[in-house]
Amino acid sequence: MTDLALSSLTDVILACELLFLAGLAFRTDVESGSPAWLWAIYLTVSGIATALGAIDHGFFEPIDHPGHGAMKFATRATLAVGAVILLLTSARQFLSSLWTRVVVAAGLVALAATLWVNWTSDDLLAVVAMNAVGMLLALVLHLFNLRTGRGSSMMCVGIVLSIAASSLVFSGGNGFFGLGLYGTMHVALMPAALALFLGGLKLRRTRSGEAPA
Template sequence: MLSDLALSALTDVMLACELFFLAGLSLRPEVRAFSPAWIWSLTLALIGLASMLGAIDHGFFEAIGHEGHRPMVVATRVVIVAGSLAMICATATQYLAGKARWALIGLGALAAAWPLSRILTSDDFLSVILYYSLGLLLLAGFSAAHLRRERHAGAMLAGIVLTLAVSAMIPLGSEGFGGLGLYASYHVLLMPIVVLLYLGGRSFRSSRGGAQ
């Protein structure tokens, strides 16, 4: 019988591989660097990297109480914040133009200072959850406003709502599914959800033109 940590590591690897695959699919031949579609691909890749770092930590460091556990936790959470900021940048470049675009990106970068400071000085994970939830809510709002104009906005909105619902398992102290534990259950539930996030990103522009 695998331990909860082993199951968490195993499911984290599976989720990471799926996200890397979806990030690669997002980089279609017509996608230009720093376009909304390109930044969304980067977002998926960063989330995948965070999952892979988490798997390495759970599988090799945390399980034996290795001194590298704390640095791995910090690295994993910093990458989550980076992925959340990339999500905000993708939202800004897709839906805003001019000063409004740069204002949102600037505010997103400024807001990232709070979870980063908490990551470096404490074991607080709630600040990270709140920051990526902010990014998801911003994108959800714009997706809802463009439901009729963007073919895949519905998939994006559904993916965001489900991600937020599943993420609530952590602060609520859920025990997850029997035999899996909290974090393995979280990873398994995210596996079909990230497909919706990938599909939602298919509506993002592949060029660096103006907002829709």
């Protein structure tokens, strides 16, 4: 199998995992708009982005189809939207309403800039940077709130694993076990996704709750 085929196949498996976990995250006791509900949305959007990547790598990119550019943009745009949802989730869980609005406003500005950059040029780094900011903010907030019981150590593990897996893209080489570089990254993201899901189980299930001033 070619590297693209392996990338598409592992993307399909990862997408199925993410969407399955998203379904589990939409529990009956989770209130709409709560951090736990937003986290389920984040997992769903991540699964959709992964599925779009699988379609692109499997059907469009190998034959240089005219729709390859549009599919690549759709995949990256969906990932960028997911980064904003991640920011909102962290803000709703830990920050006051004022700081939540500030964080979301900054995220929307970054989203617009990221979409514009990827519409006008091929710049994966803009999407990676946006996701990294969302992940790092979530990591810091969870770490600082571990002692209060509002943070999740499993979420921290999932974030660290996700960052480590994603960084494989910039390592070069051909990946491991004959999976290719992107196939290796997708496989590495599978345990990270499970850890993120488990960490999300600790998020607040109601829309309102205590937040620092």
